[in-house]
Amino acid sequence: MKTLIWYRNDLRTEDHEPFVRAAEEGPVAAIYCFDPRYFKELDYGFSKTGSYRTQFLIESIQTLRKRLREMGGDLLVRLGKPEKIIPGLVNELGIDQLFYHKEVTPEEMLVEDKIQKSVEIRSKGFWGHEMYHPDDLSFQLDNIPGVFTQFRKKVEKKSEVRDPLSIPENAEFVEIIEPGKLPNLNEFSLKKRDLDDRAVLNFKGGEDEAWKRLNHYFFESDELRNYKYKRNGLLGADFSSKFSPWLANGSISARSIHHQVEKYEKEVHENVSTYWMKFELIWRDYFRYSARKHGSKIFKLGGIQEKDLDKRTDQNTFEKWREGTTGIPFIDANMRELKLTGYMSNRGRQNVASFLAQNLNFDWRWGAAWFESMLIDYNVCSNWGNWAYNSTVGHDPRNRYFNIVGQAQKYDSDGDYVRHWLPELKYVPDEFVHEPWEMSEDQQKLNQCLIGKDYPKPMIDLEASYEEIRQRD
Known part of the structure; x- marks a missing residue:
């Protein structure tokens, strides 16, 4: 059973359920599409995705490709709309099923729907951006509490965060003829920006950098114990965790961070700051589930x-x-x-x-x-x-x-x-x-x-x- 994994905002190998489930069923292929709709100029007069985030994205995809190649596979990279590219790959590679992580906002869900209608194979979406899996919530997704505090109290009392999934061992991969080149900023009509030397941190994209940052903040500098007290700082690399760039494009999962917080609590120190890190991840879940519930109203x-x-x-x-x-x-x-x-x-x-x-x-x-x-x-x-x-x-x-x-x-x-x-x-x-x-x-x-x-x-x-x-x- 050949499976194509469609990557979007989940640019990792750790705790990636589509990858894990696909590897259990046979050879795997993986694709990332640079969707031109995300690089168009908005009516406001600027690009929907600017130079900084695009560069960070390219670095993240480069790391994902490196990791997959180290396992014996590869990452297909294409420039174009996924609903146009994926059906062709399904036929070209003899794919039997398509796996991906679900999104919750209208633009992304529309593309999912278009792809499902354009391929005749099994297409399955997984939940993996959230810290709390929707199946583990004590309420229906359409009935999430209207106030964050109520949501937080319910999930803290009645829900458990699942353990992150390990990288599949000895995964098999579909043979790829033309993996495709990574684009540069010029292809999106963007100019490279030199980072200002006053920046708090030189952020580099990718799963490796995400884990490097986590290990530094939690275990090397031991700054997690100070998170609650310093998170409103304005200058310096360690006044807050700064995990958000890697979380945003899925180079690391919220469940992985939660798991490492609990490891820190057991091995190093537990205090109000370790709770506050989890607290902020709950806020992230709340906004995500709220966006799913309210749809286009949030815009x-x-x-x-x-x-x-x-x-x-x-x-x-x-x-x-x-x-x-x-x-x-x-x-x-x-x-x-x-x-x-x-x-x-x-x-x-x-x-x-x-x-x-x-x-x-x-x-x-x-x-x-x-x-x-x-x-x-x-x-x-x-x-x-x-x-x-x-x-x-x-x-x-x-x-x-x-x-x-x-x-x-x-x-x-x-x-x-x-x-x-x-x-x-x-x-x-x-x-x-x-x-x-x-x-x-x-x-x-x-x-x-x-x-x-x-x-x-x-x-x-x-x-x-x-x-x-x-x-x-």
Whole structure:
């Protein structure tokens, strides 16, 4: 029984059920398709998948191919729509069945449906992106709790995380004639970006790098014990786990991370931080199951709340936010980090999203799309779920918002992060670094930062915007 494994956001050999089940039944072939739909230019004026994430993806696929070759197999790589390519391979290789990991959002599910209709062989999808398998939940998928806390309490009390699956031993492989070349950025009309030397970490794609990072963070540096206390940090490689890029494209599974946390708890130390790592993985599951339940609503302006909203959509406002020239240092520093590295801390993401959607009263979907293009750890469910959450159209419909300067003073009290990304504020003292517009003209001259010349004037009055937010329904 020859099986074709269709890889998408599951670029690994460890804990990969389609691979395991296929190897049990006979020879295996594997395919990854670079779907051109994911590299198209959006109506907003930028690519759906930008240079940073594309480079990370190529590195991840390169590692997957290397691993399969070490086992005696290979990875077929093709550029084109899977529903066009896979039926031809099925006939060419004499494939009997197609295995893959299920996705839960409309675009991906539509492709699955097209493939199933275009091949006459058995086609089976497996659950493997989640930490908690849906068969182990105490509720039906269409009835997941509407509040995260209820979901968390139910899964913690009534569900168990399955052990990760081992790599199949002595797997047989289908003979491949033309494996195909890995593309480069130019083939997607993208330019290679040199990583800024101020980046928190030089992320490299692939399963090997994922496990290298996990072993460093858990067992070599022993930073897991500090996760709860340092996860809101802004500077440095180890203020958080930074597993998200590898989790996003499936170079490592959530179950594998959970399993290693429990190993750490048994062999090293158990504390609130080890629980908090699991807690964050539960959030990831919640956004995923919520996306499955609500479908295309998660991409609508009114979100799953189906609110009737009127939001700004002018290009000039968006460009100031996107380029990090709003005149609000904490926002600008985070946005420039994103543009120059493809990464931003969770604390930064919450604040820049709140600023765009709430303070600027802007269509939040533009921001979510920019994150999709730029972030190396883009995950469709978590990205759009978090943006909706911060825009009051997700799972917390309250009129919530962040006090931007207050957040900056709490998480960047000495201004090191802001100065790191905004060198024009280099000489501005701590008391003004998050509100440089409060300096007098003489102070601006003294500190070599003229507002409106060296650094932009604030594009809005923050206090007035907070009052406007509070007045909204």
